[in-house]
Amino acid sequence: MTAENRISRRTALMKLGVFFNGVVGVFLAVPIVRYLLSPVTREKKFGYESWLSLGGLEQFPAGQTRLATYRNPLVNDWDGETGNIACWVRRVDDQTFQIFAINCAHLGCPVRWFPQSNLFMCPCHGGAYYQDGSRASGPPERGLFQHRYKIENGKLLIKAGEMPTPGQPVARKAGGKPTCA
Amino acid sequence: MRVIQKVGDWFDLRLQLETPIRETAEHPVPRETASWFYVFGSAALTCFMLQLVTGILLALIYVPSAGEAWNSLQTLNHGVALGWFIRALHGWGSNFMVAIVLIHMVQVFLFGAYKFPRELTWIVGVFLLLVTLGMAFTGQVLRFDQDAYWGLGIGASIASRVPVIGPWAVNLMLGGPIIAGATLSRFFALHVFVVPGLLIAFVGLHLLMVLKLGINEWPMPGRVVRRSTYMQEYHELTHKQGVPFVPNAVWKDIFFSGFILLAIAVCAIHFGPFGPGGQPDPTIIQTAPHPDFFFLWLYALLSFLPPAAETPILLIGPAIGILVLLALPFVAVEGEKSWKRRPIAVLAILMIAVALGTLTQLAEHTPWSPVMDAWSSDPIPPQYVHGRTALEREGALVFQAKQCHNCHSLDGQGGQRGPALDAVALRLTEDQLIRQVIQGGGNMPAYGKNLSPAETTALVAFLETLHPASQRPARNASQAVVRGGSEVPPR
Numbered sequence: 001m002t003a004e005n006r007i008s009r010r011t012a013l014m015k016l017g018v019f020f021n022g023v024v025g026v027f028l029a030v031p032i033v034r035y036l037l038s039p040v041t042r043e044k045k046f047g048y049e050s051w052l053s054l055g056g057l058e059q060f061p062a063g064q065t066r067l068a069t070y071r072n073p074l075v076n077d078w079d080g081e082t083g084n085i086a087c088w089v090r091r092v093d094d095q096t097f098q099i100f101a102i103n104c105a106h107l108g109c110p111v112r113w114f115p116q117s118n119l120f121m122c123p124c125h126g127g128a129y130y131q132d133g134s135r136a137s138g139p140p141e142r143g144l145f146q147h148r149y150k151i152e153n154g155k156l157l158i159k160a161g162e163m164p165t166p167g168q169p170v171a172r173k174a175g176g177k178p179t180c181a
Numbered sequence: 182m183r184v185i186q187k188v189g190d191w192f193d194l195r196l197q198l199e200t201p202i203r204e205t206a207e208h209p210v211p212r213e214t215a216s217w218f219y220v221f222g223s224a225a226l227t228c229f230m231l232q233l234v235t236g237i238l239l240a241l242i243y244v245p246s247a248g249e250a251w252n253s254l255q256t257l258n259h260g261v262a263l264g265w266f267i268r269a270l271h272g273w274g275s276n277f278m279v280a281i282v283l284i285h286m287v288q289v290f291l292f293g294a295y296k297f298p299r300e301l302t303w304i305v306g307v308f309l310l311l312v313t314l315g316m317a318f319t320g321q322v323l324r325f326d327q328d329a330y331w332g333l334g335i336g337a338s339i340a341s342r343v344p345v346i347g348p349w350a351v352n353l354m355l356g357g358p359i360i361a362g363a364t365l366s367r368f369f370a371l372h373v374f375v376v377p378g379l380l381i382a383f384v385g386l387h388l389l390m391v392l393k394l395g396i397n398e399w400p401m402p403g404r405v406v407r408r409s410t411y412m413q414e415y416h417e418l419t420h421k422q423g424v425p426f427v428p429n430a431v432w433k434d435i436f437f438s439g440f441i442l443l444a445i446a447v448c449a450i451h452f453g454p455f456g457p458g459g460q461p462d463p464t465i466i467q468t469a470p471h472p473d474f475f476f477l478w479l480y481a482l483l484s485f486l487p488p489a490a491e492t493p494i495l496l497i498g499p500a501i502g503i504l505v506l507l508a509l510p511f512v513a514v515e516g517e518k519s520w521k522r523r524p525i526a527v528l529a530i531l532m533i534a535v536a537l538g539t540l541t542q543l544a545e546h547t548p549w550s551p552v553m554d555a556w557s558s559d560p561i562p563p564q565y566v567h568g569r570t571a572l573e574r575e576g577a578l579v580f581q582a583k584q585c586h587n588c589h590s591l592d593g594q595g596g597q598r599g600p601a602l603d604a605v606a607l608r609l610t611e612d613q614l615i616r617q618v619i620q621g622g623g624n625m626p627a628y629g630k631n632l633s634p635a636e637t638t639a640l641v642a643f644l645e646t647l648h649p650a651s652q653r654p655a656r657n658a659s660q661a662v663v664r665g666g667s668e669v670p671p672r
Binding site: 049067074078079086103107109116121125136141168 | 246247248249330331334335337338339340341342343347348349351352353355356357358359360361362363364460461462463464466467468469470480483484486488489491549550551553556582583584585587588598621624625626627628630631
């Protein structure tokens with residue numbers, strides 16, 4: 001064997017080694033990426049939303065809008081208070097409700113209800129909504145986000161579990177009339 | 182002394198660092214760069230060192246858990262000896278660091294330092310600005326209070342507007358469906374591992390290039406940068422008339438860095454640590470979230486953009502801004518360095534400074550937000566109800582009870598979302614007032630459904646009295662004629 005041949009054999013081995021590491025790298029990258037994307041792919045979870053009770057109907061007098069809170073369905077022990085979520089419950093009449101997410105449809109700040117003027121107002125950028133959640137003024141492009149609801153055994157149940165944001169397909173579809181009553 | 186020399190020699194035989202350190206220290210720099218204008222880069226590095234040390238000190242106590250973070254901050258403030266001071270140093274250090282990085286950038290821009298051959302140094306500098314701002318934002322999240330919680334909500338709402346991948350980006354950012362433990366944990370990982378790692382890498386590159394290419398010479402009007410001749414000219418500046426970096430230039434860096442450290446310490450002692458504000462409990466909705474100082478301009482911008490333009494500007498604006506900064510050294514790679522010959526550069530800096538300053542100043546006062554408690558805490562000024570009829574006073578009551586005061590000011594008190602109403606009767610006739618109240622418009626909600634006819638009558642009667650005594654209110658001149666009477670007496 002000549003010296004040149006030996007060097008090229010070493011070079012070939014080095015290239016093979018790099019290729020081998022590349023294969024191992026891909027082998028490792030797949031689980032790493034799956035781990036990183038788990039909040040998106042939800043492999044271990046059956047969707048984020050589920051039916052939650054807001055309590056008995058008697059808490060919500062007809063014609064009024066009241067603050068209700070619930071514990072998010074998907075929480076860990078260390079989530080603390082952040083697992084408690086608020087929403088506005090408007091009882092239109094005996095069987096008709098509107099459940100508004102607390103988050104402003106502009107950038108998610110908590111809207112406040114003013115029963116005297118029948119308006120929701122946002123403290124961040126000045127969005128305002130009418131009592132039925134439709135946009136009244138300010139920067140929001142749409143009305144308040146609404147949760148689906150149903151009534152079972154005298155209790156008000158809502159479908160919730162994910163923070164509503166303006167870009168969600170769910171959020172785009174809802175916002176009109178409640179899907180069940 | 183001989184022992185020290187021996188120990189030194191023992192180490193240097195193994196480390197071989199004496200020669201490179203000596204060469205670095207004594208490398209010649211252009212004489213005029215030993216100037217107080219050239220101290221901001223090293224001061225930014227000093228701030229970063231302080232952040233590194235105080236950050237590690239805070240990590241000894243801080244608990245990156247959504248349920249515990251706020252309590253651990255309280256412990257730092259009140260339960261650990263001088264914990265408040267370390268928090269204050271870290272908080273003020275962060276503000277100083279952002280400020281000095283910006284000043285450094287302006288100086289470098291005005292002195293033309295981004296031109297050939299220092300294009301890459303500038304580009305790495307742009308990344309350094311971005312990671313510094315990234316540290317500021319992630320750090321604000323770790324101060325896990327109401328502002329941090331709702332700030333994350335704003336971040337998620339912006340991310341959700343990205344076409345197609347928006348909802349995924351939200352889940353990825355929050356680490357789940359809502360702002361909770363996973364969110365804080367990942368921002369902790371970003372703030373403590375990922376972004377500082379990038380920062381250290383970029384700082385290393387940035388410094389390496391400053392050493393290899395030499396510090397930018399003092400720009401002289403008329404001394405034009407040309408690719409073909411620059412290297413030769415710079416070599417002459419440094420090697421024929423230059424001075425050694427140590428000690429001729431470095432003493433100013435050292436003094437300025439010491440002064441900055443002292444200023445941070447004085448601010449920390451005098452003003453104390455930042456927050457934490459209210460507990461990060463999303464069911465406490467009596468809150469007005471506010472970003473930290475360096476993001477206030479963005480807060481203002483978000484409330485002034487027209488709704489339809491908001492998403493495109495939010496998503497495309499930053500990308501354009503960064504691209505402009507990155508493209509700058511390629512567009513202006515040669516030519517004049519002196520700011521005295523670059524009026525557009527100076528104007529651009531002034532314009533950006535005025536714009537950011539104005540937006541920041543506005544965000545300190547948030548005139549676009551309703552004052553949520555004005556209707557119950559800011560009374561109607563006495564002169565506006567004195568000597569009025571019962572109907573007009575009833576209107577003043579309606580004005581308060583229906584929260585008009587939250588958006589409209591009287592005598593400087595109340596919200597500024599809508600126009601001040603001190604002289605509204607001069608602008609609008611009675612009919613126009615009724616229409617505006619009932620139908621809204623021009624960014625005002627319609628109150629038609631929320632006011633009884635009697636309330637509307639009283640409210641408009643009150644509004645009709647809001648004009649200077651010396652001026653008559655606006656009136657519809659034809660109305661009197663149509664009704665057949667003479668002129669309606671002013672109220």
